[in-house]
Amino acid sequence: MASTHTGAGTRPAEWRRTDADAGPSRPRQLLAALAFLLIVALIAVLGSLASASNVDGWYAEAEKVPWDPPNVVFGPVWTVLYALIALAGWLIWRAGFAAGRPNRARRALGIFVAQLVLNSLWTPVFFAGFPLFGEAAWWIALAIIVALAITVVWLAAAAAPWSKVAAGIMVPYLLWLLFATSLNIGIIALN
Template structure:
């Protein structure tokens, strides 16, 4: 497959999937009514941050797929994407903050596992996931704080 076409497909999958899930699982009144920690970011920040992260996730997935479409690294990449796509419906759609925390902690573990597997094979992929692991750790802390406050 043409490398630019495959990159476009990874972008469509991750960015398109993330945007679709975000559009169908809006925070709404329930989230607005929750007590929030002092470090809660403004609502407008989530869309640009996740857009940038989904682009990085797509690039990393594409690089990994090109080097080993059935590799352990690719399997872990798919696992993190599934967990990523599950969190928002779990948190906002079903309003299950505790289950969402479990999902995001599994997501964080999958991201870290992917980075560990990638370090010796594709350092650029590892570094491209650095903002993702930081944001996900922050989101997990935010998720846990929302449980504690509510």
């Protein structure tokens, strides 16, 4: 007779782990953690490549809102956020793991991937898009970051049954996205 692990939270009964479920092996967990970190790091690197020449270019010349922080703030904040985002993905994956079966948290993982895609689009569109497309790039970037913020809220809700920590990680991420949205809007309004 299989018993339900304590701490399963509000997961539907068919998703709760039982003693018959084998969790991922430690090597598999480490490999998955590394994969999440590498994917998120790739997004960070591509974003920094898209913004590097433009931060000291057009962005340095643009009018900004008074609460725009110094450029040195962005790297450390995004580094912490990207590490947390990778951790959240791994926690969701691990909680939904079922040996020999599709991951039971695949809906939440699909939303996780959607937010990664949107995240990976914003920086190139906002920074590298402006020299190519002008102000239209800022508007497209605004649509992307608003969609990203909505997706992060959706991800937090979808992740909660699997990992309260993963859902909680979405809070500082969302707050930073809302702050970045205000900066994006400021660039549009002031330039």
